[in-house]
Amino acid sequence: EDQVTQSPEALRLQEGESSSLNCSYTVSGLRGLFWYRQDPGKGPEFLFTLYSAGEEKEKERLKATLTKKESFLHITAPKPEDSATYLCAVQQTSGSRLTFGEGTQLTVNP
Amino acid sequence: ETGVTQSPTHLIKTRGQQVTLRCSSQSGHNTVSWYQQALGQGPQFIFQYYREEENGRGNFPPRFSGLQFPNYSSELNVNALELDDSALYLCASSQGQARNTEAFFGQGTRLTVV
Numbered sequence: 001e002d003q004v005t006q007s008p009e010a011l012r013l014q015e016g017e018s019s020s021l022n023c024s025y026t027v028s029g030l031r032g033l034f035w036y037r038q039d040p041g042k043g044p045e046f047l048f049t050l051y052s053a054g055e056e057k058e059k060e061r062l063k064a065t066l067t068k069k070e071s072f073l074h075i076t077a078p079k080p081e082d083s084a085t086y087l088c089a090v091q092q093t094s095g096s097r098l099t100f101g102e103g104t105q106l107t108v109n110p
Numbered sequence: 111e112t113g114v115t116q117s118p119t120h121l122i123k124t125r126g127q128q129v130t131l132r133c134s135s136q137s138g139h140n141t142v143s144w145y146q147q148a149l150g151q152g153p154q155f156i157f158q159y160y161r162e163e164e165n166g167r168g169n170f171p172p173r174f175s176g177l178q179f180p181n182y183s184s185e186l187n188v189n190a191l192e193l194d195d196s197a198l199y200l201c202a203s204s205q206g207q208a209r210n211t212e213a214f215f216g217q218g219t220r221l222t223v224v
Contacts, residue, residue: 004152034212043114043200043215044153087152096204096211097143097166100152 002027006088006101013078013108021073021104023088033071034098035064036087044087047073078108113137114203114216122222123191131186131219133201141165142184143213144176145200153200159184188221196223 003026013019025033032051036044048057050066057064061082063074073086085105089098113136123129135142141160145153155168159178173189182203188195198220202213 032211036215041198041218041220043116043218046212046214049212089152091211095166096141096160097155097158097168098145098153098202098213099155100145102150102152 002090002092002099004088004090004099004101006086006104008104009102010105011107013075013106015079015108015110016077018074018076018078020075021086021106023071023073023101024069025071025088025090027090027092027099029093031091031093031096033066034089034091035071035073036089038085038087038103040085047086075106078106080108080110082106083108114201114214116199116201116216116219118219119217120220120222122224125191125193125223127191128187128189129191129221131188131199131201131221133184133186133203133216135182135184135201135203136214139203139205139214140182141204141211142178142182143202143204144184144186145202146170147198147200147218149197156186191223193223196221 005024007022035047038044048064085103087103089100115134143158144156147153157167162178178184198218201216204211204213
């Protein structure tokens, strides 16, 4: 059974204080690893898809990386508007359902 | 905005009642997936429809059922509502079985069962 574990559960940063979120996964054949951002009471917003170990993708202050066992979401010089829950999900090669982790709730204080 | 729309946005139902949630997929997408997200948890896969056929189901009882229509919009039906069914219900649309199948989510329907 696919498993996704995210850490930490919650993270508080000061504006400008860079950090990383972790997503560890177990899947029988990875088609893709997805990162989403979710604001309270709203649906997840797509950020990145990573397909193979060594792949990296960047968007503004966010950079996602992938190894065979985990993915990191690096946040450089975060701003208060980056405050949200960040969700990681995996997709098997044999199907298209997403298996999500519990998320990391990020708070960036001004 | 993703182009995936869900209705209604909020709903309050009584235990034992039935509910229907609706989802319009993004233009060009033929696959719709439904997820249940309890407060403070990640979304849990309910089922998926691809070209009007069920294409995978998660660990949810048969009282959770769905439909997909020829225009690829979809419905989620839940019978005999229980208090634990209170959650945010999310619909995601994607483009079939190809490799680059990013799923785009709607804003969700918040269901409260009292």
